[in-house]
Amino acid sequence: MKLTVVGSGYVGLVTGVCFAEVGHDVVCVDTDASKIAMLRDNVPPIYEPGLEELLKRNAAHERLNFTTKLAEALPDSAAVFIAVGTPEGEDGSSDLRYVKAVATEIGRLAVASLLVVVKSTVPVGTCDMVEAAIEAELAKRFPVGNGSKPKPRVRVASNPEFLKEGTAIDDFMKPDRIVTGVTDPESAAIFLEMYAPFVQDDPSRLQVIERRSSEMTKYAANAMLATRISFMNELSRLCEVVGANIDDVRRGIGSDGRIGKKFLYAGPGYGGSCFPKDVEALLSTAQQNNCELTVLKAVSHANKMQKMHVARKIHSHFGGDLKGRKIAVWGLAFKPGTDDVREAPALTILSALVNWGAEVVAHDPVAQKTFSQAWEQAGMKPSQILYMEDSYDALDGADALILLTEWPEYKRPSWTRIRSLLRTPAVFDLRNQYPYKALADAGFHYECVGRPDSRTGNNGGESRPGPEGRPS
Ligand SMILES: NC(=O)c1ccc[n+]([C@@H]2O[C@H](COP(=O)([O-])OP(=O)(O)OC[C@H]3O[C@@H](n4cnc5c(N)ncnc54)[C@H](O)[C@@H]3O)[C@@H](O)[C@H]2O)c1
Structure with a gap:
């Protein structure tokens, strides 16, 4: 099938290369000319494991092309995906200007029947808005009763994306489920044809529901995951006060099949391009509809508190005075496996x-x-942060090390080397990666999140495993 994907960011580009990988003929569109130039040179503008290989292979087979002009891609496409950004607006609502701009352009360009798929995360009712914007443009080009060509049939469907940055290719190629929201059986049939290669072993993973429910499902998923993280972060603060270990608690509840293991890690608060803005957007939708979401309000509040709670640990350790203190930081991305810092x-x-x-x-x-x-x-x-190419160089003469992102290369560092580089041996492990006992024995002041540490003097136990269930 010939497919067009508008927006070549984390979601659009992954969508495009994965559809090409299963044999569809894909054109990716973006208004950012520098991105398109890089992609034409087979250089991914974002860091995502496995992306470069797929990009090169499918471009070489001419199943994957790039352009800044939707007009070049649209005419013979069976479906066009809208995968542009929906950033948080000033009032917390989702800013739909990029989605609307693409919808209007599609209305100006469509010449034959077409399925428009809204893949961006959008509030309930956005597909209706997209449909209205397209129809308004079509009505100008194909006025009723003037004997001109018949107006092309443009259907609009919802298909939210659930990929996680860092494992995006795998998530797309082997989805837990594909949620689609349609208004007619023809749209459902097009989805089946597009996605059949991804659900061959179990076609029931392609879920066909109503558009508004599909739009809501994406927010519900992210709100649920954010809730789990905020809940564990709140409990971790209580664990710190009462002398319990949040990691033991996590294992204890995660092995309950009703709860499950993922997204239960205490840390410095959730971040990324999705959870914060999607939680705020859902709250905004609720407010516009006079429906109070008290749980979600608390989730957002707890997350903001958590970031400052962990920052204050460092502040308090230095007696409330950080002037003249050099702090080394390992990890800036919101999670490992991505260069996304939103x-x-x-x-x-x-x-x-x-x-x-x-x-x-x-x-x-x-x-x-x-x-x-x-x-x-x-x-x-810019001068407020010095960036180092080597992780150990950041430690030279520093008063503390803060672990903020649990990249694999930080998991088993040389504590002897760290001890020799730091001016004062303090470690703030905001991802609970390191064992307290080994660090205490090596003479470090060690603080973590919701586990016993140097202040309580208990054994901090084992370090925790890989990045199971990190936010998308
Ligand atoms: N990043 C994720 O992990 C993730 C996961 C699931 C869903 N989403 C959702 O997917 C959507 C896209 O997110 P993203 O992270 O890929 O965003 P992004 O910012 O990485 O990419 C968006 C791209 O759209 C382009 N664009 C904007 N207006 C355009 C136009 N009129 N025509 C063509 N291109 C245009 C931009 O130049 C940019 O390259 C958002 O709604 C987001 O919430 C993101």
């Missing part, structure tokens, strides 16, 4: 440290460039 806890925590007078030296294997851009966009000065 709403990363690092942004809030490092801003607080800098405002309290600390000098920050940071390392991240892939997110230093995106972080420095986001730091400036947040109105901070």
Whole structure:
């Protein structure tokens, strides 16, 4: 099938390469000419494991093309995916201007029957808006009763995306489920044809529901996952006070089949391009409809508190005075496996440290460039953070190490080397990766999240395993 994907970011690009990988003929469109130029040179503009290989292979087989002009892609496409950004607006609602712009352009260009698929995360009712925007343009081009060509039939469907950055290709190629929201059987049939290669072993994984329910499902999924994280973060604060270990509690409840193991890790708060904005957008939808979501309000509040709670641990350790303190930071991305720093806890925590007078030296294997851009966009000065190419260089003469993102390369560091580089041996493990006992024995002051640490003197137990169930 010939498919067009509009928006070549984390979602659009992964969607495009994965559809091409199963044999569809795909054109990816983006208004950002520099992105399209990179993609034409087989260079992915984002970091996502496995993406480059798929990009090169499918471009070489001419199943994958790139353009800045929708007009070049649309005419003979069976379906066009809208995968542009839906950032948080000033009032917390979802900013739909990019979605609307694409819908209007489709209305101006459509010449034959077409399925428009809204893949961006959008509030309930957005498919109706997209349909109205397209129809308004079509009505101008195909006025009733003037004997001109018949108006093309343009159907609009919802198909939210559930991929997780860092494992996006795998998530797309082997989905738990594909949710589609349609208004007619013809749209459902097109979805089946497009997605058949991804659900061959179990076609029931392609769920066909109503459009509004499909739009709501995406928000419900992210709100549920954010709720689990905020709940565990709140409990971790209580564990710290009463002397319990949140990781033992997590194992205890996660092995209950009704609860499950994923998204139960205490840490510095959830971040990323989805959870924060989607929680706020759902709250905004509720407010517009006079329906109070008290649980979700608390989830958002607890997350903001958690970021400052962990920042204050560092502040308190240095007696409330960070002037002249050099703090080394390992990890800036909101989770391992991505260079995405949108709403990363690092942004809030490092801003607080800098405002309290600390000098920050940071390392991240892939997110230093995106972080420095986001730091400036947040109105901070580039000179406030020094970036190091080598993780150990960041530690030289520092008063503390903060682990903020659990990249694999930080999991088993040389504590002897760390001890020799730090000016004062303090470690703030905001991802509960390191064992307290070994660090205490090596003479470190060690603090973590919701587990016993140097302040309580109990055994902090084992380090925790891989990045099971991290936010998308
Ligand atoms: N990033 C994720 O992990 C993830 C997961 C699931 C869903 N989503 C949702 O998917 C959507 C896209 O997210 P993303 O992270 O890929 O965003 P992104 O910012 O990485 O990419 C969006 C792209 O759209 C392009 N664009 C904007 N207007 C355009 C237009 N008129 N024509 C063509 N291109 C245009 C931008 O230049 C940009 O490259 C959002 O609604 C997001 O909430 C994201």
